[in-house]
Amino acid sequence: MTVNGESQRDEALTPTPVGVVNLANSLTVLRIIIVPFFVYALFHEHGTSNFWRYVATALFLLASYTDRIDGQLARNRNTITEIGTLLDPIADKALIGSALVGLSYLHQVSWWITIIILVREIGVTLLRFLVIRKGVIPASRGGKAKTTVQGFAIFFYLLPLPMALDIPKALLMMVAVVLTVITGFDYLKNAMRRAA
Numbered sequence: 512m513t514v515n516g517e518s519q520r521d522e523a524l525t526p527t528p529v530g531v532v533n534l535a536n537s538l539t540v541l542r543i544i545i546v547p548f549f550v551y552a553l554f555h556e557h558g559t560s561n562f563w564r565y566v567a568t569a570l571f572l573l574a575s576y577t578d579r580i581d582g583q584l585a586r587n588r589n590t591i592t593e594i595g596t597l598l599d600p601i602a603d604k605a606l607i608g609s610a611l612v613g614l615s616y617l618h619q620v621s622w623w624i625t626i627i628i629l630v631r632e633i634g635v636t637l638l639r640f641l642v643i644r645k646g647v648i649p650a651s652r653g654g655k656a657k658t659t660v661q662g663f664a665i666f667f668y669l670l671p672l673p674m675a676l677d678i679p680k681a682l683l684m685m686v687a688v689v690l691t692v693i694t695g696f697d698y699l700k701n702a703m704r705r706a707a
Contacts, residue, residue, distance in 0.1 A: 536595045538581040542602040545574040550609050553669070558617040561671045568669040574606050575662050597639065603658055604632045610665045619668055624688055628661070631695040638702040653697055657690040 552567035581599065608629055614620040664684040667676070 533595075535581045535584040536598065538577040538584070539595060539598045539602050542574045542577045542581075543598075543605055545570055545577075546605045546609050549574065549606070550613060553610070553613045553617075558613075558619075564669060564671045568666065571606070571610060571662075571666065571669055575666075578603060578606075578658070600639070601636065604636060607658070607661055607665065608632060610669070614665070614668050620684065624684060627688055628691050631691050635695060635698045638698055641702065653690065653694040657687065657694045660690055661687040663687075 549567055549570040552563050552570055555563040555566075558564065578599070581595075611620060611625040611628055615622045615625040660683070664680065664687045667680045667683065672680070
């Protein structure tokens with residue numbers, strides 16, 4: 512009887528293995544798949560078609576929404592995986608990076624803004640890989656806030672809005688740049704601590 516009870520307790524204490532293929536990871540992969548379709552819509556008719564700009568904006572919103580819910584699903588369903596933790600920021604960078612490069616190519620966002628943000632994003636991704644043996648660096652609150660502000664700024668640049676809104680759009684993008692730089696240094700300090 513005791514042996515049975517002990518084995519049942521042992522089974523209860525043993526964590527259930529989480530499969531790599533789950534809903535949260537599938538949404539992350541979907542975000543990556545959306546990126547080329549988003550880029551196609553953004554560049555269709557050289558970015559001058561209002562219809563295609565709305566299509567690009569809708570795809571950007573859909574991809575951003577998957578970013579919002581995949582993490583919640585992973586936590587709520589206890590399906591957090593290392594591959595998911597690693598893929599999620601890569602999917603974010605693919606979406607944000609392609610949007611910024613596209614908008615800069617279309618002369619709507621200054622290249623220096625795109626370069627600063629991309630250097631930070633690529634740098635953080637490399638830091639994650641360098642210290643992966645010490646554990647995956649999860650997204651911080653500051654990093655999530657940065658992603659949110661970047662997303663809103665890009666959303667307003669994607670929409671064919673009147674010129675009267677150019678200054679508010681630019682100010683929002685400046686906030687995104689500041690958060691990008693600050694959180695980049697935070698990740699660097701975190702990575703150095705882990706590597707030590």
